[in-house]
Amino acid sequence: MRMTTPFTNALWQIPAIFLISAGIAFGFNQVRGKTLPLFCPWSQGVSHTASSENVSIISVDEAAALFYADQTVFIDARPESFYNQGHIRGAFSLPFQEAEEKCFEIMEKISPDKHIITYCDGATCDLCDKLAVFLCDLGCENVSALINGWTVWNQYNLPVDTPNS
Amino acid sequence: MNKLNWIKINRKTAFLVRLVLGAILIAAGIPKILDTVSFAGMVYNYQILPDQLINLTALFLPWLEVLVGVLMITGVWLPGAVILYNGLMLAFIAALSFNIYRGVDISCGCFSTSPGESIDMGTVLRDVVILAGSLYFAAVVFIKKISGERPL
Numbered sequence: 001m002r003m004t005t006p007f008t009n010a011l012w013q014i015p016a017i018f019l020i021s022a023g024i025a026f027g028f029n030q031v032r033g034k035t036l037p038l039f040c041p042w043s044q045g046v047s048h049t050a051s052s053e054n055v056s057i058i059s060v061d062e063a064a065a066l067f068y069a070d071q072t073v074f075i076d077a078r079p080e081s082f083y084n085q086g087h088i089r090g091a092f093s094l095p096f097q098e099a100e101e102k103c104f105e106i107m108e109k110i111s112p113d114k115h116i117i118t119y120c121d122g123a124t125c126d127l128c129d130k131l132a133v134f135l136c137d138l139g140c141e142n143v144s145a146l147i148n149g150w151t152v153w154n155q156y157n158l159p160v161d162t163p164n165s
Numbered sequence: 166m167n168k169l170n171w172i173k174i175n176r177k178t179a180f181l182v183r184l185v186l187g188a189i190l191i192a193a194g195i196p197k198i199l200d201t202v203s204f205a206g207m208v209y210n211y212q213i214l215p216d217q218l219i220n221l222t223a224l225f226l227p228w229l230e231v232l233v234g235v236l237m238i239t240g241v242w243l244p245g246a247v248i249l250y251n252g253l254m255l256a257f258i259a260a261l262s263f264n265i266y267r268g269v270d271i272s273c274g275c276f277s278t279s280p281g282e283s284i285d286m287g288t289v290l291r292d293v294v295i296l297a298g299s300l301y302f303a304a305v306v307f308i309k310k311i312s313g314e315r316p317l
Contacts, residue, residue: 006244006307013245017232025228029201036201036220079203081278097202122210122271 036097055132058144060152063117067158072115075106075135077127078150088119088149089159096120096127099134107138115142119149179305182298186250187237189295193276194230197223200278207274211260229253247303254296261289 029035066072067088074091076083083093092106110116116135120127128145135143146152154160197204205223208214214222230253236246257275261284264271273282275292 009242010244010248013242014249017236017242017245017249018229021229021232022225024232025224028198028228029224036205036224038220038224039217079200079206079278081200081203095202097205125210127206 055129055136056144058117058146060146060149060156060158063144063146063149063153064156064158066115066117072117073110074146074149075116075118075131076150077118077120077131078125082121082150084163086150086160086162088153089161091119091161094131096131096134099131103135103138107140112141115144116140117144117146117149119146119153121150122148175305179302182302183237183240183243186295186298186302187234190230190234190237190250190253192234194227194234196277197227197274198231201227203278204274207272207278210271211264211274213260213263243306247299247306250299251296251303254292254299258289258292258296261292265289 026038063072063074067074074088075094076087076091077094077096079095079097080093083091083095087093092109094102094106116132118128118131118135120131125148128147128149132143132145201223204227205220208219208223208226229249233246233249233253236242237250261273265284265286271284273284273288275282275288
């Protein structure tokens with residue numbers, strides 16, 4: 001009789017574990033409420049921004065001036081769990097991944113004369129770019145992206161909403 | 166202490182290590198399954214994978230973690246599970262170290278999808294300790310079997 005060793009067992013067990021995990025993962029994704037698309041163009045935002053005339057990058061000074069003049073609405077492009085931990089005061093949550101589902105619900109609450117500023121967090125985060133382009137494509141005018149928005153807003157000690165506030 | 170006692174102690178230790186390792190991986194996987202969208206954002210922020218692999222990784226990796234964790238706890242398919250466990254820990258340590266070296270300030274996405282869990286050398290050290298445990302258990306599974314002792 002041929003002896004099996006842990007090594008020979010591992011050789012078939014590893015691909016089997018991969019296959020079972022993949023089967024459960026993609027099966028569960030299909031039946032759950034919030035299905036995640038298998039592919040998403042995560043890095044397209046920056047190039048879109050460069051080619052879009054309607055989306056501008058706004059500085060934190062300009063954003064703060066508009067905030068205090070009550071001429072702007074902030075939209076948080078980060079996942080909702082990040083938004084719940086803290087966000088720019090009065091900002092709406094519209095995670096980029098869920099933008100198509102939730103955008104109309106949010107847009108109904110925003111006066112058309114307001115300047116829309118999208119933001120996320122991290123100098124390399126371009127979710128705000130992507131969301132700004134998306135809103136522009138929907139027909140919104142006056143849309144800007146505040147790069148690294150959550151961090152710079154906090155650095156300037158500007159008003160925020162947190163679970164404790 | 167005679168040889169028999171050593172084996173008993175090692176068997177008990179290995180059993181506990183196996184349970185703890187399995188529980189750690191299950192605890193790491195479940196929050197990511199519950200909030201795949203946030204986890205996909207974290208995978209993207211690591212800036213290691215191409216766009217096409219981000220959502221696939223965010224979907225697949227948490228279930229792989231949970232399945233390997235369950236196999237470790239139940240003691241089923243241990244040779245395959247422990248190799249994957251070590252591979253996962255090496256991959257996590259490499260990804261964390263690479264981003265700390267680059268100075269990228271991102272959330273860990275290790276045991277939760279909340280933004281408060283940032284990465285630092287402490288995070289890497291924690292993973293190195295877990296890797297040490299999984300290497301020890303790999304030795305128990307592979308070396309003890311070869312020497313004729315029943316694996317755990």
